[in-house]
Amino acid sequence: MKQIINEIPIKTTNSFKVNGLEIEIPDNITTHFHGYEVNDDHNLILETTKTTIMNHDAVKLNIKITSNNESPIIFNYYFDQADNLIEEINIEVLNNVHANIIFNYAALSKEQHFHYLKQTIKLDNESSLNFSTINMLSSNATSIIKVDNEVLSNANLTYNLIDLGGSTKVSSSYGKTYDNAINNLNVIYLGTNEDLIDTNYYYINEETLANCAINVQGILLDHAKKTFRGTIEFVSGATSSVGNEIENCMMLSNDASSISVPLLLCNEEDVIGSHSASNGEINKDQLFYLMSKGLTKKEAINIIIMANINPILNNINNEKIVNDITHSIISVL
Amino acid sequence: MKTRVEENTTLQNIYDIKTKHEFVDKEYGLTKETIEKISASKNEPSWVLEFRLKALELFHELKDPDWGPDISYLDINKIATYVKPNSKENKSWDDVPDEIKNVFDKLGIPESEKEQMAGVGAQFDSEIIYHNLEDKLKERGVIYCNFDKAITLYPELIAKYFAKIVPVTDHKYIALHYALFSGGSFIYIPKGIKLELPLQSYFRLNEPGAGQFEHTLIIVDDDASLEFIEGCSAPGYNDLNLHAGCVELYVGKNAHLRFSTIENWSKNLLNLNTKKCIVAENGKIEWIMGSFGSKVSMLYPLSVLNGEYAKASYTLLSFAGNGQNLDTGLKVIHNAPNTTLYCDSKSISKDGGICTFRSNVYVAKKAVNANIAISCESLMLDSISRSDTIPVSNINNNQILFSHEASVGKISPDMIYYLMSRGLSEKEAAALIVEGFAEPIAKSFPVEYAVEMNRLINLELEGTIG
Amino acid sequence: MELLNIKDLATIASDDQNKKILDGLNLTINEGEIHVIMGPNGGGKSTLANTIFNSYRYIKTNGSIIFNGEDITNKSTDEIARLGLFMSFQHPVELPGVSETNFLKAIKDKKNNEHQDVFALQKEIKSKMEALNIDYDYLKREFNVGFSGGEKKKNEILQMMLLNPKLVILDETDSGLDVDAIKTVVKGINLYKNDNNAVLIITHSTKILEGLNVNQVHVLVNGKIVKTGDANLAYQIEREGYQSLLNEN
Structure with missing residues (x-):
């Protein structure tokens, strides 16, 4: 079944086909769910039920976080052989609760896994959540991640998406930020070979003093092709609100291609909004500086790339997972 | 140094001068017959009529854009597609009929010609009513004339460039333009000639419910340079006016063209204008655009940087007030190595006005060492207005410098x-x-x-x- | 004659209303006097200057400010300025696109309530620029855009000389300036100063005080003036610091 997804909020000229992505969702996908490995017994309410997504059978998880946790709750899921997974995960963090969650998806084999993940995250008043989704599927996989979040008054969400696995990586995030809340999206993506990366992030400041930020750091090698869509919108009444968007695409190959569509939509006077995008090779001055200290070009490039992505990796409070991520990036450079 | 000038008359009064000028011919609607009539009155070669009729067919075939401001209320049958003022083209300002002269005089044109311009043209509704160029420039081979005349006078240049830079198939309203084009300027600057003073064309759309479809073609040959200024205005009426002009520019090797527009159409006008420039090796196009008027504007000047070291620069300002939707920006194609794009765009929105900056930048694989810097600043003066920034970039090699920055907010x-x-x-x-x-x-x-x-x-x- | 009288002034920050900054401050300045306010960072020195000018950053919770016989406690910033108060900003803003000339003409015309002839104004500006060693080229530049710290501060003094106010507040005008620039600032102050006006200097160092005839030095700590003395107090602070001074009390 062909579908158009990742549509931008305001259409523009069709010349570069950036208004949305047409994608084929195979009809013959069947979900084989063999359960998450969870690291610990935490105070959370977890229900697993069946549901239907895009006419396919799917799994639905409802998670309620009722008390604070400092070390992250880690959900590990391993794709084995011809595993496919279509799932919906709904997470609510209750009032005043501070939580830390990691969803880590990895592959045990090289099959063409299909993963469709729909997440809905709701932060109640005064709560906070540091949430990471890590895609380390095999290089043949298709990964579609769709996140909706709502951050209510005085709450604070940091969402980290580490999108490394799969030859097709599609991600979208639709975030609403309310009174005095903070909503940060951090993304690292990696494109190799003929990978297709397609993103659509849309963050709205709904109320006064809302603060949202989108920070995307990408690495493109070989013939990888990326389309970045990122929107920050200020609705009328979102006074004294702040919205910031940064997209940095490090193109390590002359055959890679990079499309960027960073939108800034504003219907309120009293705001501070900005976006900046940079695309291209690694900064030559930084490279020269490091090489003048005796580092090889490759070492210098690694350092500069890690310097760009480390601030995001620092949000993930698990050394092993961070090491795995770092290793899988460095190994392809 | 500039200081503010205090005057008693406000500008609105000036723009609102409504003349009861007699026109000799006025055509409504868009049929084969209208176009044949327009063509006949201009004594055009037959290929032009054929071209117009083909464009008309295309206009009916093509669809409105599915993006951008809503213009679905535009009914071409209610637009006066051709209005011929009761005046011939004049070489001397004294010969221009008084009612028309008064309008231009109050706008300060061609007052400016006396000291600061090398040549001036003025268009009233569908026809050019005045054109003048310094004699010494004529002697050096510079051509500055009514576009209609150029078709018969300079067939070789017309054959080489006309409708080649902006093809008739570009979009629906360029097809409409080519069906109805009338007036506008033709400029040719021969190799090596550098004009010290600018040339200026002024476009006045005076008739209620009228359309203006002027065609401007400027060729700046190798090593030449030109500054061209166009001013546009119209008095406020209740009927919808339409402006679907077309500007084709060619900048030769090492040539330089600065194309400045100050646009103050009335706030009942749809401005669906098309501008495009092809730049050869080491040539430079500078676009300077101040947009104040019109109800809806859709205008994205395109620069095609075809030669190595070609440069494009854009300095843009939009000011949208009540009922205005100004959708402007740029398109640039980097088609050769070492090409440069610089853009400084600013917008001001107030009283419910909408400003949109829309850009499309394409960097071809062969365009290595392209250098692109785009900056957009939007000022919001209240919370009922709107300011959107919609930039698209498509980059196909990594040997480039690309930066895009945008900000929105109130006055600090x-x-x-x-x-x-x-x-x-x-x-x-x-x-x-x-x-x-x-x-x-x-x-x-x-x-x-x-x-x-x-x-x-x-x-x-x-x-x-x- | 009394020029400025501040009574029991208390303020909070408008973006953090739990934060008390000034807390019962009293200060009187007479015509012909030069006063100095010193004090540790965060004590409220800049807040005092900006509160007098009714900055949007602070909210007055108590007290009154009388300037030249008029109650300015609740007047708007521009009204206060037009009554003859001037502040040299610690961090003057940059105004992209606004030329120095247009800026100076705008504020001078406003003060005189008439449009001054451009050439007469330029002549006046140039004579003051000469006294302050400012290059005439600055007139064509955008206001403060790309100026160094010292150039921005000289620009403040130039405006002061041009507007000739009754009372001047110099908010750390000397900080970050080299010796020569401080001398220029002092020269400007001396050119401006007479028996009918007054100066309030907020500073961390005594450099700017050399060559000025200082009447009183106040020490501002935690939103209050805790000690007042003559010029020697400033030198004592420079030698011994604030802590020993506070321990005395």
């Missing part, structure tokens, strides 16, 4: 406070800051345009702040 309270601590009222402080915001555009124009622009800004700001 620290700036207002500082100016108030020097005794200025809040309103005066805001006006000074907004004037400064628009300065990069203002300083690119001759002084009377800049003064006019500052007055437009002050007029627009009246009653908004404080």
